[in-house]
Amino acid sequence: MTTPFALTLQQSNAERLYCLNESAERDGLQRGMGLADARALCPQLQTMPADREADGHFLQLLARWAGRFCPWVGLDGEDGLLLDVTGSTHLFGGELALLETIGERLARGGIAVQPGLADTRGAAWALAHYGGWGGDEAGAARHDQSPSCPTTQQVSHQASRLDTRLAAPGKALAAIGGFPIAALRLEEKVCTGLMRLGVRTIDALHALPRATVTRRFGLEPLLRLDQALGHREEAISPLSEAPHYGVRMSLPEPIGLADDVMAVAARLLDRLCDKLDRQGAGARVLQLTMRRLDMEASQVELRLARPMREALRILPLFERGVGEVDAGFGIDMVRLEATVVEPMADEQMASVVLSHGRSDRKVEGSASPVDHALDDLVSRLGSRIGLENILRFVPADSHIPERSFSLQPAAWTKAVKAWSSPDGPFEGGRGSAGGACPRPVRLFPPEPIVLPLSAEPDPGRREPPAHFRWRRMQLSVASARGPERIAPEWWWEDPAWRSGLRDYWWVETRQGWRLWLFHTPQNRLSHLSSWFVQGEFA
Amino acid sequence: MQDLLTDVFPLRGGRAHEVTGQGATVFAAIICGIGQRSDRRPAMWLVEDWRTEGLNPDGLAPFCDPHHLLLARVADQKTMLASAEEALRSGALSTVVAEVPRELSFTAGRRLQLAAEEGKATGILMIGEGMGNNAAESRWHCSPLFSPKFRQDQVVMPSQQTSDSTLQRWQLIKNKSGTLGCWDLIWDAETRRVIVVSEAGERPHSAARGHDDAFCPHVAAE
Numbered sequence: 001m002t003t004p005f006a007l008t009l010q011q012s013n014a015e016r017l018y019c020l021n022e023s024a025e026r027d028g029l030q031r032g033m034g035l036a037d038a039r040a041l042c043p044q045l046q047t048m049p050a051d052r053e054a055d056g057h058f059l060q061l062l063a064r065w066a067g068r069f070c071p072w073v074g075l076d077g078e079d080g081l082l083l084d085v086t087g088s089t090h091l092f093g094g095e096l097a098l099l100e101t102i103g104e105r106l107a108r109g110g111i112a113v114q115p116g117l118a119d120t121r122g123a124a125w126a127l128a129h130y131g132g133w134g135g136d137e138a139g140a141a142r143h144d145q146s147p148s149c150p151t152t153q154q155v156s157h158q159a160s161r162l163d164t165r166l167a168a169p170g171k172a173l174a175a176i177g178g179f180p181i182a183a184l185r186l187e188e189k190v191c192t193g194l195m196r197l198g199v200r201t202i203d204a205l206h207a208l209p210r211a212t213v214t215r216r217f218g219l220e221p222l223l224r225l226d227q228a229l230g231h232r233e234e235a236i237s238p239l240s241e242a243p244h245y246g247v248r249m250s251l252p253e254p255i256g257l258a259d260d261v262m263a264v265a266a267r268l269l270d271r272l273c274d275k276l277d278r279q280g281a282g283a284r285v286l287q288l289t290m291r292r293l294d295m296e297a298s299q300v301e302l303r304l305a306r307p308m309r310e311a312l313r314i315l316p317l318f319e320r321g322v323g324e325v326d327a328g329f330g331i332d333m334v335r336l337e338a339t340v341v342e343p344m345a346d347e348q349m350a351s352v353v354l355s356h357g358r359s360d361r362k363v364e365g366s367a368s369p370v371d372h373a374l375d376d377l378v379s380r381l382g383s384r385i386g387l388e389n390i391l392r393f394v395p396a397d398s399h400i401p402e403r404s405f406s407l408q409p410a411a412w413t414k415a416v417k418a419w420s421s422p423d424g425p426f427e428g429g430r431g432s433a434g435g436a437c438p439r440p441v442r443l444f445p446p447e448p449i450v451l452p453l454s455a456e457p458d459p460g461r462r463e464p465p466a467h468f469r470w471r472r473m474q475l476s477v478a479s480a481r482g483p484e485r486i487a488p489e490w491w492w493e494d495p496a497w498r499s500g501l502r503d504y505w506w507v508e509t510r511q512g513w514r515l516w517l518f519h520t521p522q523n524r525l526s527h528l529s530s531w532f533v534q535g536e537f538a
Numbered sequence: 539m540q541d542l543l544t545d546v547f548p549l550r551g552g553r554a555h556e557v558t559g560q561g562a563t564v565f566a567a568i569i570c571g572i573g574q575r576s577d578r579r580p581a582m583w584l585v586e587d588w589r590t591e592g593l594n595p596d597g598l599a600p601f602c603d604p605h606h607l608l609l610a611r612v613a614d615q616k617t618m619l620a621s622a623e624e625a626l627r628s629g630a631l632s633t634v635v636a637e638v639p640r641e642l643s644f645t646a647g648r649r650l651q652l653a654a655e656e657g658k659a660t661g662i663l664m665i666g667e668g669m670g671n672n673a674a675e676s677r678w679h680c681s682p683l684f685s686p687k688f689r690q691d692q693v694v695m696p697s698q699q700t701s702d703s704t705l706q707r708w709q710l711i712k713n714k715s716g717t718l719g720c721w722d723l724i725w726d727a728e729t730r731r732v733i734v735v736s737e738a739g740e741r742p743h744s745a746a747r748g749h750d751d752a753f754c755p756h757v758a759a760e
Contacts, residue, residue: 370578370579370630373628373629373630374579374580374628374630374631376628376630377624377625377628377630377631378608380624380628381610381621381624381625384617384620384621384624385610385611385612385613385617385621389587389610389611389612390608390609390610390611391608391609391610391611392605392607392608392609393593393595393604393605393607393609395595401594401596404596405594405595405596405604407609410608415580415605415606438597439594439596439597439599440594440597441563441564441567441593441594441597441598441601442563442591442592442593442594442597443591443592443593443594443597444590444591444592445590478684508684508704509684510684511684512560512681512682512683512684513560513682514682514704535594535597536560536563536591537597537682537704538561538563538564538597538601538682538704538706538725
C-alpha cells in the first residue's frame with residue numbers, strides 16, 4: 001500500500017495508532033500517536049480498527065508455519081516469534097541464508113519481518129527490534145512480525161542489511177553494544193532512569209560497576225544484560241502442539257460381527273479417554289470410522305449430551321450405530337476420533353449418601369448417578385431423534401405468553417431454578433403470579449371463535465360472548481374472569497401481535513372446557529371475529 | 539360400592555398407564571409432579587413435532603416442576619414408541635409421558651410395559667378418545683367438569699385459587715389390579731394433592747351430564 005495507512009486501537013479512552021505502514025511512517029507518524037494528531041499531520045491517512053484477537057490468531061498460525069525452520073517455536077509478546085534454531089541452520093545453508101529464506105518467504109506473503117539472530121534470546125530480541133539502529137531506521141517498517149530466535153540466534157528482509165541483524169557466535173556484545181538501553185527489554189521507568197544518568201547504550205551499561213547499578217535500579221537491568229550476553233540462561237517455551245484426539249487400530253484379519261467391532265471400539269475408547277483425561281477435556285462429538293476391505297468406510301457419529309470421557313459410559317452409546325453398519329466383506333481398520341472436544345473439569349465423585357434423598361444439597365458441580373443416567377439417555381435419544389429435539393423449558397423475560405419461556409436443547413442448557421423449587425411450597429410459579437393471572441396448561445396459535453349469527457357484531461363490547469362455536473363445538477360461557485391486558489412488545493416485531501392490545505379472559509364453559517380467550521380492542525379493521533382462543537386450562 | 543381414590547392413586551409405579559379425555563394433560567402433569575417429588579428423577583414428555591398445541595411451562599408449574607421436565611419432539615409414532623421405550627428403560631426418569639395419536643398394537647403396549655418395569659418408571663400414554671390397548675395397567679378418562687352448584691357453595695376450597703384447583707372428573711375405566719371408579723376432584727396447588735369432593739351421595743355435576751356419564755359406573759347405577 002502506498003498511501004499512508006494505519007490500524008487504530010482504543011487505548012485508555014483515546015484512539016491511538018496501533019500499527020502503520022511505511023508510507024505513514026515517512027509522513028512522520030508514529031506508533032502510539034493519537035489518531036487526531038496523526039490526522040492533523042497527515043490528512044490523507046486511512047485507518048481501520050485493529051483486531052487484536054485476529055492478530056493473535058494469525059501469529060499462532062505463523063508460529064505453526066515457522067515450525068518448518070526448527071522444532072522449537074515460541075511467541076514473543078504480541079508481535080514476535082521466537083525460534084530456537086540451534087542445530088538447524090545448516091539445513092538452510094547457514095545462519096544468514098536462513099534469515100534470507102525467512103525474509104523471502106514472508107515477503108511473498110506480504111509480511112515484512114525484522115529478524116534478529118544471536119547466541120541468546122536477549123541479544124536476538126535486541127537485534128530484531130533495534131537491528132537497523134544507526135542506519136536509515138526511519139525507512140524500516142516496524143511491522144507485525146518480528147521473529148526473534150534465541151539461544152543461537154535471529155533478523156530484516158532487506159538482504160543488504162541482514163548481516164547487521166546477525167551476531168556472530170560469542171560476539172553478542174559487539175553486535176548489540178551500540179543499541180539503546182531499551183533494547184534490553186527493560187521497563188520504561190528503568191530505561192528513563194538510566195537515560196537520565198547518561199547511560200544510553202548497552203555498552204555504557206556494561207561498563208558501569210555492577211554494584212552501583214543494582215543499588216540504584218534493582219536486579220533487572222543486569223539480569224537482562226546477563227541474559228543478552230549469555231551469562232545467564234533464558235529458556236524459550238515453545239508452543240505446545242494442539243492435542244489430537246484420534247486413535248486407530250488396524251486389524252490383521254477383517255472382522256464383521258457387531259460384538260467384535262464393539263470390542264475394538266472399547267479398546268480405542270480406553271486410549272482416547274486416557275488422552276482426554278490427561279488434557280482435562282471431554283468429548284462432545286465422537287466419530288467412529290470403520291474401513292472395510294473394499295476401502296469403503298462407514299461412520300458412526302455420536303453426539304453427546306454432555307462432554308464425557310468415561311469409556312464405560314460412552315461405549316454403550318455406540319451400540320445402536322454400530323449395529324446398523326454394513327460390514328460388507330469385513331472391517332480391517334477402525335478409527336475413533338473426538339471431533340468436538342470441550343474442556344471438562346474434574347468431577348467430584350458424588351457419594352452414595354448424597355445421591356439418595358439429599359441430592360438437593362449435593363456439592364455444586366458434582367454429578368449424581370441420576371444426572372449421569374439422564375445425560376446418557378439424552379445422548380442415546382439424541383442419536384435417534386437428534387439432540388436438538390430434546391428440549392428444556394427455559395424461562396424468558398417477557399409478558400407475552402408465548403414468549404415467556406423458550407425451548408432450548410437440553411444438551412446445551414442446565415436446569416434453571418426459576419419456576420419453582422420442588423421443595424418449597426408452590427408459589428404459583430413466576431408467570432402465574434400466585435394465581436392472580438392464571439396461565440393455561442396448553443398454548444396454541446390463536447384460533448378465532450365463531451359468534452352466533454343472531455348476536456349483532458358489537459365492536460365496543462368488552463365481555464366475552466355468551467355463546468360461541470370453537471372447534472366445531474357449541475359452547476356457552478358459564479363464568480368469565482378478566483380482563484388481563486397484555487400489550488405487545490413494540491421493540492419486538494411480531495406479526496401475531498400486529499392487532500395491538502389483547503384483553504385475556506379466563507372463561508369457563510358449561511360444557512366443561514376452560515379456555516383462555518382474548519379480545520383485541522384496538523383491532524377495528526377486521527370484519528372477522530376479534531375473539532380468539534389461545535389456550536386451555538386444567 | 540366405590541373404592542377410595544387412594545387405592546389407585548398415585549398410579550402404580552413401574553407400569554404404563556393410559557389416559558384420555560380433555561383433562562389428560564393435567565392428569566399427566568400431576569403424575570409427572572408426583573414422580574419428580576417422590577424419587578427426584580426428572581420427567582420427559584414426548585410429542586410429535588407437528589403439533590401446534592404446545593405445553594406452557596407457566597401453566598404446568600402448579601402441577602409439576604417445568605425445569606425438571608424434558609420435552610422430546612419426535613417425527614412419527616414409531617420413533618415415539620422407540621424413544622419412549624428407551625426413556626422408560628433408562629432408569630433416569632420418573633415419568634415418561636407420550637402423546638400417542640394413533641392406536642397402539644398389543645406388542646407395542648407390552649414392550650412399553652416391560653420397559654417401564656425395568657426402569658422403574660411410570661409411563662403415561664395420552665391416547666385418543668376410545669382408543670387403548672390391553673397391555674395398559676390402567677386407563678383413565680379425565681375431563682374438566684362444570685359445576686355451578688359447587689361454585690356457589692365453595693364447599694372445600696382450602697386455597698382460594700379457583701383457577702388452578704378446578705373441578706375435574708377422573709374415571710378409572712380400566713384397571714388390571716382392582717376395581718374401577720369415578721371421582722370428582724380438585725387439585726390443590728398449595729399442598730400439591732388432589733382433593734376428592736364427591737364421595738358423598740350428593741353429586742355436584744348435575745348441570746352437565748354429557749354422554750361420558752356412561753363411563754362412570756357410579757353414575758350409571760343411579
